[in-house]
Amino acid sequence: xxxxxxxxxxxxxxxxxxxxxxxxxxxxxxxxxxxxxxxxxxxxxxxxxxxxxxxxxxxxxxxxxxxxxxxxxxxxxxxxxxxxxxxxxxxxxxxxxxxxxxxxxxxxxxxxxxxxxxxxxxxxxxxxxxxxxxxxxxxxxxxxxxxxxxxxxxxxxxxxxxxxxxxxxxxxxxxxxxxxxxxxxxxxxxxxxxxxxxxxxxxxxxxxxxxxxxxxxxxxxxxxxxxxxxxxxxxxxxxxxxxxxxxxxxxxxxxxxxxxxxxxxxxxxxxxxxxx
Numbered sequence: 001x002x003x004x005x006x007x008x009x010x011x012x013x014x015x016x017x018x019x020x021x022x023x024x025x026x027x028x029x030x031x032x033x034x035x036x037x038x039x040x041x042x043x044x045x046x047x048x049x050x051x052x053x054x055x056x057x058x059x060x061x062x063x064x065x066x067x068x069x070x071x072x073x074x075x076x077x078x079x080x081x082x083x084x085x086x087x088x089x090x091x092x093x094x095x096x097x098x099x100x101x102x103x104x105x106x107x108x109x110x111x112x113x114x115x116x117x118x119x120x121x122x123x124x125x126x127x128x129x130x131x132x133x134x135x136x137x138x139x140x141x142x143x144x145x146x147x148x149x150x151x152x153x154x155x156x157x158x159x160x161x162x163x164x165x166x167x168x169x170x171x172x173x174x175x176x177x178x179x180x181x182x183x184x185x186x187x188x189x190x191x192x193x194x195x196x197x198x199x200x201x202x203x204x205x206x207x208x209x210x211x212x213x214x215x216x217x218x219x220x221x222x223x224x225x226x227x228x229x230x231x232x233x234x235x236x237x238x239x240x241x242x243x244x245x246x247x248x249x250x251x252x253x254x255x256x257x258x259x260x261x262x263x264x265x266x267x268x269x270x271x272x273x274x275x276x
Contacts, residue, residue, distance in 0.1 A: 068219045069241030073256025077101055077263060081246045081255050082228040086235075087112050087121060087272040092265030094123050096134055103263075106136040111271070115152045115159055115174060118275035122150045122161050129163060131176060140176035198225045208236055208247070216247050216254070226270045235270060244270075 079101040080086065086097040094112040097103040106112075109123025109130065120139065123130050129142040129150065150163040152174065159174030164185045172179040199222050200207045206222040207214045220240025227234055236245040237260075246255040260268055 069238065069243050069258065070245055070254060070256030073243055073245075073258040075258050077244065077257040077260070080228075081248065081253075082230055082233045084229040084273055084275055085118060086270060087114055087274065088264050088268055089271050090261075090265035090268040094121065094271070095264055096121070104134075104136060106132055111148050111150055113150045113152045113161070114272045114274040116154055117156050119156070120152075120174075122152050122163075124148055124150060124163070129161070129172070131174075142172060142176055142179060144170070144179075199223075206238075208234065210234065210249065215249060216245065218245075224270055226273050228273055229275055235273060237268075237270060 077097065080097070080099045083099055085099065086095075088095040088097060088103075089110065089112050092105065093108040094106045095103050096106055106121060107123065107125075107130075109125050112121055112123040114121060115131075118134075121132050121134070123132065124147045127143060127145055127147070129144055129147045131139045131141075133139060144163075144165040147163050147165045147170075150161050152159060152161045154160050154174065160171055161174065162169060162171050162182070164170070167185050168181045169183055169185050170179060170181050198209055200209060201221065205217055205219055207217040208222060208225055209215070215234070216236060218238060218241070220238065222236050222238055224237035225234055226237075232248055232250075234247045234249070236247060238245055242258060242260055242262075244257045244260055246257070247253070
């Protein structure tokens, strides 16, 4: 007859309840994000089981939480560490975030871009390119097949928006007039440059490189590096930790903001940090 220690059956039942609850409360994510770090996910799962079974296991969970994410991160994006405003897109739509942490949902737009000096925002939705003001009021719309990836450039008084539609790179004036095709969409891809040249992924870690040196590293995946308007700060998007990390290079300072998806919705993306 198998020997069972006193209370062993109850401990097993409690362990199963903890594991089942943790699995049921996990956040659904898209296919690429689910497969970014299988090793990290496995380690977290093992830690949950260990926490249910023993006090040493609970200490493992604590150390994993410290390893994935900034330990002293604020439990929300309460303010920006530098002047300006953020434009953020997610499954909820496009958000405008002010320096004091207040934010406004501009509308259900998939992609978005600031105009020069942040006076307006261009966004895309099903078969429309839309220009709105900072209050979310629509200024003009342009009907085009599945527009995406708008970029608004120019001076304060002479602006233009380039965007992709139906396999073509197109351009339209900032007032919504003069829309025309420039050529195949591959022209945009051939010349595009993003901040991701600044991110290196090595094994289970990511590094941010600036000025030829590593300025920040952590467990899991970083997917964006966005400079502040004054160039003194970097915003690092850290989906594995559900955090944004703000790094000031000189003098060095690190500020973390947690629970990003709870504030903006699934798959948040920083579309711009503008106009300090």
